[in-house]
Amino acid sequence: MRRVYVYKGFERFWHWSQASLIIFLALTGFEVHGTFDILGFEYAARYHRVASWMLIGLIVFAIFWHFVTGEWKQYIPTTKNLMDQIRFYSYGMFKGEKHPTNKTEVKKLNPLQRLVYLGFKLVLIPVTVISGILYMFHKTIDRNDIVVINEFSLESLAFWHTLGAFLLMIFLVIHVYMTTTGHTPTSNIQAMITGYEDLEDEEDKTTEKSGTPE
Numbered sequence: 050m051r052r053v054y055v056y057k058g059f060e061r062f063w064h065w066s067q068a069s070l071i072i073f074l075a076l077t078g079f080e081v082h083g084t085f086d087i088l089g090f091e092y093a094a095r096y097h098r099v100a101s102w103m104l105i106g107l108i109v110f111a112i113f114w115h116f117v118t119g120e121w122k123q124y125i126p127t128t129k130n131l132m133d134q135i136r137f138y139s140y141g142m143f144k145g146e147k148h149p150t151n152k153t154e155v156k157k158l159n160p161l162q163r164l165v166y167l168g169f170k171l172v173l174i175p176v177t178v179i180s181g182i183l184y185m186f187h188k189t190i191d192r193n194d195i196v197v198i199n200e201f202s203l204e205s206l207a208f209w210h211t212l213g214a215f216l217l218m219i220f221l222v223i224h225v226y227m228t229t230t231g232h233t234p235t236s237n238i239q240a241m242i243t244g245y246e247d248l249e250d251e252e253d254k255t256t257e258k259s260g261t262p263e
C-alpha cells in the first residue's frame with residue numbers, strides 16, 4: 050500500500066459544499082412541498098432560493114475546475130470491468146472478494162462510478178437545477194403579470210423539480226452506503242476529508258502516465 054493524495058483541496062471543498070447545499074435544499078424544498086413544517090413556508094422558500102444561487106455558483110466553479118485541470122476525463126465511461134464491478138457490489142464483496150479494479154490518482158473512479166456520476170452531472174443535476182430556475186422565474190414573472198415562460202406549466206416544472214429532488218435523495222442514500230465499501234468502512238470518507246488514501250501499489254503504470262481510461 051502507498052499513501053496517495055487523491056482528492057485536491059478544491060475537489061473536497063466542492064464535494065462537501067455540494068452535499069451540504071443539496072441536503073439543505075432538500076429540507077427547505079420538501080417543506081415548500083408541504084412534507085413537514087419547521088421553518089414555515091415563507092422562510093423555507095426564501096432560504097431555498099438563497100441556497101439555490103449558492104449551488105449554481107458552485108456548479109459554475111466546478112465546471113471550470115474540471116476543464117482547467119482535465120479532471121473531466123475521470124468521468125469518461127467505459128464498459129471494461131463494468132460487469133465485474135456490478136458483480137462485486139452485488140455479492141462478491143459479501144464473500145470477501147478483492148476489488149476487481151484498482152484505484153489510482155489518475156483513475157479514481159471505477160467503471161460503475163464513472164457511469165453513475167456522469168448521469169448525476171449530466172442528467173440529474175441539470176434536470177433539478179434547470180426546472181428550479183424555470184420554477185423561480187415562472188413565479189417571479191407571473192407575479193408581475195408578465196408571463197414569459199408560459200410554454201411550461203407550473204405543474205410540470207414542479208413535477209420535474211420534485212422528481213429530481215426525490216432521485217437526488219435516493220442517490221444520496223445509496224452513495225453514503227457505497228462509501229463504506231472501500232478497503233475499510235471509513236477509508237473513502239476519510240480520503241474525501243483529508244485528501245489522502247492508502248492505495249494498492251500494483252496499478253498499471255501505462256494507464257497512470259497517459260491519464261486515459263481503460
Ligand code: HEM
Pocket residue numbers: 070071072074075077078079081082083094095097098101102104105177178180181182184185186188207210211213214215217218
Ligand atoms: C439551483 C438549484 C435549484 C433551484 C434554482 C431551485 C428552485 C426552486 C423554486 C423556485 C422552488 C419553488 C419554491 C419557491 O417559490 O421558492 C423550488 C421548490 C422545491 N425544490 Fe428546489 N431548487 C433548486 C434545487 C433543489 C434541490 C437540489 C432540491 C432537492 C434535493 C430541491 C427540492 C425542491 C422541492 C422538493 C421543492 C418543492 C416542489 C413543489 O412541491 O412545488 N430543489 N425549488
